[in-house]
Amino acid sequence: MSTVVTRIPPSPTGRFHIGTARTALFNYLFARHHGGSVVFRSEDTDRARSKKEYEDEIIAGLTWLGISWDSFSRQSENTDRYHELLEKLVAEGKAYVSSEPAKDDQTKTVEVVRLKNPGASITFTDLIRGDITFDTTELGDFVIARSMTDALYHFAAVVDDMDAKISHVIRGEDGLSNTPRQILIQEALGAPRPAYAHLPLILDDKRAKLSKRSGTATSVMDYRDEGFLPEAIVNYLALLGWNPGDDREEFSLEQLVEEFSLEHVQKSGASWNRDKLLSVNQHWMRRLSDEDFIKHLDSATADTRCQNAFQTPGVQQSRVHKAVPLLKDRAQTFAEAREMLSGELLCLFEKPSLDLAKLVAKEPTERPGMTKTALESLSEALKSLPDDVSAESAKEALMSLADAEEAKGKGGRGGTLWPLRYALSGQERSPDPFTLISILGREEAVSRVEKAIAILEG
């Protein structure tokens, strides 16, 4: 069995695209699964469009995802080799220099290099789709280099694959139609033919190839910045076009290396589904320890949205810590978690401003006097609790009061629970009052309830 060598050949002409990530992931998984190696190759032959910053982003993004490689090269640094082989092909009569009008400026003449196309029918085996046959006559003598010293993509890619002894070319389905062209170059060069596997494309909601104009974010870094975890991206991407053969859906990168097989790769394109990604991300967020969860939140406090939660060390931070289970319940991304800390959960860090009408008007049957009485007994009961009371014991201690009110026919538990929760949160929607008390502490809770009582009196 020959050694497996795959390639990750991004073109640094744009941001780190989801499709690039998925293809890279599958190449990585296949190679690692078979104990082979991975070659990273920056395909920067188009010097006008290639940018170092894009290359940097792609490398940073792949690293963030946990995808690694064993060797690194740039096509722009391999031009001597292309020149050498171009000369060889021309000398052998397998390619020729052609003088023709420039594409962009018909008044100028340029000398491009064309491959002499034997014009045969080519059949190759795709590991995912089976045998595929193309008639190459329609390709004609296609251009393989702008000049003897300026190779074009197809030529450079074939030379590099040959020199790197690539065993498997795993790429997107959009490369399928290019395969016969590359095989023609291989045959002219006398290079061995690697195995091919063309992955189904990632589609947008209109079922067209996912692109920047699709309306969805296509840069992996945007997802990172929004607070998606690399584990979630990898897990979701792997399941987009691949399945383990059974119902399992949770996979770490290590598990994927273990399980991955091209036989379970789908043939048809898959739509990008943000909702599903969100759900996968929430899953991995919940898997984080509370400490790690806070690190993710904390690393973004430059983002002023949740500064309030972190600004005062001590009390505030201990409340952040206690709020983590709440955030794990409610947030699907860290961006959402941060928004909650400065929005619906802000009451954990700031005293709310209360509205008399909302305090008593939840049920039409309620009257201020009753609400006041209820809050007063609640306040008394609260005072007897330890300052670091748990949500469970707060509930135990206070629920009997709510039940007593209910027994008196004063609007049920809600007649008590609603004003309590509102007094603590100042919001129509919030976590339950007992959880709030456990996070705020007895002292702060009593203070807020008494403030509510004062409003009812005033």
Add this chain to the structure above:
RNA sequence: GGCCCUAUCGUCUAACGGUUAGGACAGCGCCCUUUCACGGCGUAAAUCAGGGUUCGAUUCCCUGUAGGGUCACCA
């Protein structure tokens, strides 16, 4: 348009000739909770169409249809 690829719930997918066509996300309903969220339970939802082959087709073949990809001196 030529060439190529593809076709199971709305979406991601399982079922490699015989299943009540399974799971997940989203949806809906109920429960929990007089808030919100979480959670639990349940429900609806698919084999593109027509021909074959076969005792039997989601599965194999053909045709049609639909969708996608590709046709550069971009990668």
